[in-house]
Amino acid sequence: MAQLTTTTWQQKIEWDRAHIWHPYTAFGKGPEVFPIVGADGVYLTLADGRRIIDGMASWWSVIHGYNHPRLNEAAHAQIDRMAHVMFGGLTHEPAINLAEALVDITPDSIERVFFADSGSVSVEVAIKMALQYQHARGFPEKHRLLTVRGGYHGDTFGAMAVCDPVNGMHEWFSPMLPRHFFAPAPRCGFNATWDPEDIRALEELLSAHADEIAAVILEPIVQGTGGMRFYHSQYLRELRRLCDTHQVLLILDEIATGLGRTGKMFGCEHAGITPDIMCLGKTLSAGYMTLAATLTTADVADTISARGPLMHGPTYMANPLACAVAAASISLLRESPWQERIADLEADLRLGLAPCAALPGVADVRVLGAIGVVELEAPVDMVHIQPKFVEAGVWVRPFGKLIYVMPPYIMQSDQVATLTSAIARVIGESCA
Numbered sequence: 411m412a413q414l415t416t417t418t419w420q421q422k423i424e425w426d427r428a429h430i431w432h433p434y435t436a437f438g439k440g441p442e443v444f445p446i447v448g449a450d451g452v453y454l455t456l457a458d459g460r461r462i463i464d465g466m467a468s469w470w471s472v473i474h475g476y477n478h479p480r481l482n483e484a485a486h487a488q489i490d491r492m493a494h495v496m497f498g499g500l501t502h503e504p505a506i507n508l509a510e511a512l513v514d515i516t517p518d519s520i521e522r523v524f525f526a527d528s529g530s531v532s533v534e535v536a537i538k539m540a541l542q543y544q545h546a547r548g549f550p551e552k553h554r555l556l557t558v559r560g561g562y563h564g565d566t567f568g569a570m571a572v573c574d575p576v577n578g579m580h581e582w583f584s585p586m587l588p589r590h591f592f593a594p595a596p597r598c599g600f601n602a603t604w605d606p607e608d609i610r611a612l613e614e615l616l617s618a619h620a621d622e623i624a625a626v627i628l629e630p631i632v633q634g635t636g637g638m639r640f641y642h643s644q645y646l647r648e649l650r651r652l653c654d655t656h657q658v659l660l661i662l663d664e665i666a667t668g669l670g671r672t673g674k675m676f677g678c679e680h681a682g683i684t685p686d687i688m689c690l691g692k693t694l695s696a697g698y699m700t701l702a703a704t705l706t707t708a709d710v711a712d713t714i715s716a717r718g719p720l721m722h723g724p725t726y727m728a729n730p731l732a733c734a735v736a737a738a739s740i741s742l743l744r745e746s747p748w749q750e751r752i753a754d755l756e757a758d759l760r761l762g763l764a765p766c767a768a769l770p771g772v773a774d775v776r777v778l779g780a781i782g783v784v785e786l787e788a789p790v791d792m793v794h795i796q797p798k799f800v801e802a803g804v805w806v807r808p809f810g811k812l813i814y815v816m817p818p819y820i821m822q823s824d825q826v827a828t829l830t831s832a833i834a835r836v837i838g839e840s841c842a
């Protein structure tokens with residue numbers, strides 16, 4: 411058995427490369443990994459002492475920046491009381507405080523909370539809720555889902571089955587996945603003139619198969635991992651109406667959009683609609699600990715409960731440490747001028763990324779809220795491009811044709827400028 415008896419970072423990294431799986435990687439392939447020894451504000455500190463500006467917010471989660479005194483304090487205070495207790499038959503203040511905050515900030519009719527361990531699990535729970543709800547109403551044959559192409563909802567089996575069937579990163583498993591209905595991805599852009607044709611195909615699928623469909627699931631306004639596309643809010647308004655007409659639930663996966671990222675507290679607010687079930691994750695604990703939640707209406711919760719229990723209950727459900735940090739994070743967000751900050755970030759990202767549009771190899775540049783995207787004509791070579799960003803003093807992790815940033819909300823204009831000019835420079839050098 412290999413043992414870690416090494417001392418230098420070079421040796422530790424070699425051990426890492428030989429033994430530890432990183433997300434979506436094969437051993438011995440792919441770009442190098444960089445050792446991080448600290449994180450503070452918008453900076454990551456590399457083992458060699460360099461500080462780089464983090465444009466990814468650790469997969470979009472770290473909204474207040476790293477090592478935040480208020481969040482640290484919440485974690486310290488809670489760990490000195492209790493790190494964890496089971497949630498079966500027991501409850502605690504961190505869970506109650508967080509649930510209260512979530513019921514308060516989500517749309518009015520969202521008032522029941524289920525805590526889950528990760529975004530993917532919150533999607534699994536949302537799917538179970540939808541199926542149990544239709545079953546309880548006497549429609550057990552409504553057990554399939556409808557979604558749009560270009561979506562991403564997580565890596566577990568239930569969630570995978572509603573990811574984009576082509577670029578959902580899961581094609582090996584397709585023979586084992588339940589068959590759901592896929593409408594084309596929304597095409598009409600966030601700022602475009604609404605084209606009613608955009609939702610026609612979904613409408614047809616829904617009316618043809620409503621007797622089999624329990625729920626529609628999609629990411630509101632922003633299709634994230636499936637392509638970083640921003641679509642029209644009218645799409646969601648039409649969808650809400652169609653779901654009501656056909657007695658199908660609407661599940662909105664707000665794991666990426668929730669808690670301010672698009673300039674509204676929740677993506678659904680752009681359309682002024684309320685989902686029946688809402689998934690939160692990523693930003694929920696501000697990047698401190700894994701935590702997610704599935705929220706729903708009294709109608710859905712009570713209909714399910716009239717027939718029996720909701721069949722889910724993870725071991726670390728409502729972990730007090732995670733809940734305490736999440737509750738502190740939501741307080742911090744609400745006390746902060748987050749709308750202004752997101753508006754400033756949006757302006758800074760527009761300004762900073764605009765020059766990319768003229769570069770060879772760039773297909774599109776788009777910005778919404780604190781999300782900046784440069785879409786290239788061809789997929790990037792990660793092995794080549796990833797170290798270049800680090801050399802330029804920034805942490806940007808592209809995927810496919812997309813070079814994008816979702817910075818912490820506290821990022822200052824000069825830091826955004828450093829980030830965006832590094833992106834323009836690296837694209838200029840790499841695609842020239």
Ligand SMILES: *Cc1c(COP(=O)(O)O)cnc(C)c1O
Binds near residue numbers: 533
């Ligand atoms: C990240 C993400 C998920 C999955 O969350 P995990 O915590 O990685 O399981 C699901 N849906 C959306 C929209 C996401 O962005």
